Amino acid sequence: MDDQARTTRIRIALLLGALALFALLYAPQPVLPQFAQEFGLAPGTVALLVSAATLGLAVAAIPLGALAEVVGRRRVMIGALLVAEVLGLLLPWVPVFGVLVVLRLVQGVAVAGLAAVATAYLAEEVGGRNLGATMGLYVAGTTIGGMTGRLLGGVVGDFAGWHGGVLAVALLAAVCTALFVVLLPAERHHQRTPLSLGPLFGGLRAALRDPVLHAPYLVAVLGMGSFVTVYNVLGFRLTAPPLLVPPALAALAFLAYAAGTVTSTLAGRAADRYGRTTVLLSGLAVTALGLLLMLAGNLAVIVLGLVVFTGGFFAAHSVASGWVGVQASPQARSQASALYQLAYYGGSSVGGVVGGASYGAWGWSGMTVLLCCWLAAAAVVVWVTRIRSRRSRTAGAPPAAADAAAASAAASGRSRSS
Template identity: 75%
Template sequence: MSDPEVSRLRRIRLALLVGALALFALLYAPQPVLPQFSADFGLTPGTAALLVSAGTLGLAVAAIPLGTLSEVVGRRRVMVTALLVAEAIGLALPFLPNFPLLVGLRLVQGAAVAGLAAVATAYLADETGGRNLGATMGLYVAGTTIGGMSGRLLGGVAGDFWGWTGGLTAVAAVAGACTVLFVVLLPTERNQTRQSFRWRPLLAGVRAAATDPGLRAPFAVAALGMGSFVAVYNVLGFRLTEPPLSVSPALASLAFLAYAAGTVTSALAGRLADRFGRRPVLLSGLGTALTGLALMLAGNLAVILAGLVVFTGGFFAAHSVASGWVGTLASPSARGQASALYQFAYYGGSSVGGVLGGTAYAWWGWPGMSAALACWLALAAAAVLRARNRVTTPEPHPIERVPS
């Protein structure tokens, strides 16, 4: 690869890294201050979780239209516009102390960030030409974990001192700096073949991706895995701050440092998938997440946090591999739609799982919620195992790096 190509690839990687950081910091900014929302507005955990679920629901609904739009107007244009709109809304949220209005605006913000989340995979697949896509996708997912961790950590600490408005303001400020870097660094796409604005072929791409048997396994991992993940992190603050643990909100927010495990495992899983194949690495990630979920059943704070680290690392390893799998399996003419459908499953699962998880916690406590999440993860693993007889794309040779 020539020096200009190497430089361009580095710019793409860095741009998508900071873009993912901004996206996930904004998307999950309310999560660490949900107990403050609950107290200020007199809400149950399940109702307060609507602030998170509204954002992910907006993303899920808008993912397919914006992913399809990127096939027509260009991927960079959609991603840049989306992140700028999401940042503007993030700056406005702290000045709206009305819960229904906050939920409505969060829905719009989620729809905005769909333009980046739903298109990034297709952009990477186009612009890298399949070279080391697993490692590049792993770096992008690592950016999502850094954004998720830093946004939650900053929001939780600031929220303990200045309330939920201070928490949201601090996150929006950091995301704003990342947004500027993203706009400056991201190169214009040059390998995408744009389609004309005709609904029939564009919808045909959506239909082809939705009915492709090879994509069912990664879609299942996206929906069930992300539903489990968001349920854990939505409820975690309540469990840690309530008796018998009774940890302060600022200290409880330090639990989001567990995201660092996802930063490491997502990048590592991408490289391992390039070398050994996606299916075994994906199953290992789901198994690791189940192990962490079991550890969190303990009543000891140290064991709970250790389990959270294991659970987080396993989930992000699985997500990194599943998302890269979509970019590889999808037809080039429907790559944007396939990526959007993955995001639809991912954030649709987040919206539903977040609310159901909070409701299960309110009814049955942490053990009952954990049992439900274990079933979801087991179903995701079963979908991957079932795909063995359905996916015709050959698995890579154990000692070869496969061009995706």
């Protein structure tokens, strides 16, 4: 198999794997109102079905990332997705809410094996100038999975209850999982290493101490917390007065995920061309704009805001996740990728609960203020990191290089102002 064919096969496999992962991870989200009605729970409590899975993923990301160094990344990703699929097929038959939450926690632990390893796998097996576009395609798979799973689960759930909705998503994920197992090539560039705590903790220290990586970590925490909050409570807002949208039609709002499919791919390419921080800051700004648009009481404007919000978030996530793969040193790449997943899904778990509580306490407007503050804080850290990185490069360069850098910056400024 030549390199181009192998790269294409990797892209298709990871696209399908991401689709299955995110369809399973968020399967209960579109039918949360049905869960709340059947079990007599408040929106903040029933959101545990989503938060438990993302918490499991966050906690398991680093251990499974370390395991992949020992047994191989392909083996961990395939095993993890198979376990998650089996649990997905089991969930519709469980009648006790507490047991559902526990199983969702375990399912989150399982999917961590793919989520925490995929970025490192792509960075080593693809790398080079193709990495931005390939990472964008992988993130596009997460958006397709999120959209398709939520849409399918919501529509089927309106007619067959939450049991039917969750089962339909699991069957879709089963097809994607089977194709993922068949298509994903074994590693060529990764050398397995014996399990050793020294290199593991050394890599973690390196990944934690690199100040440049703090920016994408924070984007993951606050951006994902904002994103999950909106999608957790959206169904409650759309189906309640004064909008009173039928559940099957409310599920169509998840078509907004299509915007993320497009923007994640475009953002990856734009980051390769224009720089990561520029595209990342733009993505955060667009995300906040979408939130503000959703303050409107008009359904059409709310849907437009949701599209803008989703597109902006996935653009930012695509760039931030790719930034980690490039910035981390080779010996810390897996740990940095796992830390990003920890931040991302920890933000989903904790942010989803906090954001849901803010919606219950202050309504949609109060929740919007909180989420905009989160996004602004992430943007400030990215901006500060950008300034410090530029100063560090200029200070470390010889005088001629520093003069050239200054001249280039001035020329760039004149070009942008013209």
